[in-house]
């Protein structure tokens with residue numbers, strides 16, 4: 612099973628915001644699509660987004676730039692997959708690309724009834740893998756405080 616996936620395409624005029632750059636909502640859609648593809652690829656199951664964290668828009672994306680959305684599994688729980696997503700952009704005429712967005716998105720594999728089901732564990736192989744796994748775990752700990760603070764808005 613593939614651990615990582617990259618979507619590549621041109622930023623189109625239909626995705627423009629009021630400032631003439633790519634709309635933040637379009638970038639969030641790409642992040643969700645790349646994360647979803649990565650999660651389904653890894654788990655071989657239908658998956659749903661349970662959490663999107665800390666989206667940081669570092670640089671704007673210009674219409675006409677080549678966009679690469681890289682998604683990779685950096686941690687698996689029992690039913691969840693923590694996926695790091697990086698969005699890169701570059702002019703077609705240049706080789707240097709710039710990271711424009713980074714975030715962590717968590718997907719859960721579910722059955723036909725929408726009930727979480729176990730996924731295959733991802734085991735870090737390299738030093739870089741272990742560093743990414745540790746990063747995911749530190750973010751989980753940091754999120755506990757945020758979750759507690761926001762929990763009053765979580766009742767349906």
Ligand SMILES: CC(C)(COP(=O)(O)OP(=O)(O)OC[C@H]1O[C@@H](n2cnc3c(N)ncnc32)[C@H](O)[C@@H]1OP(=O)(O)O)[C@@H](O)C(=O)NCCC(=O)NCCS
Nearest residue numbers: 659660661662687688689690691717719721725726727758
């Ligand atoms: C995702 C969903 C099935 C989880 O159901 P649930 O009853 O909360 O299930 P659980 O408590 O067993 O949690 C399932 C997993 O989600 C993880 N999870 C729950 N809340 C989380 C959060 N805030 N951040 C990260 N992971 C979270 C749990 O840690 C668990 O992972 P693990 O099995 O690897 O330990 C349910 O919340 C849901 O259907 N949400 C809507 C999903 C959706 O429609 N997404 C599209 C966006 S509109």
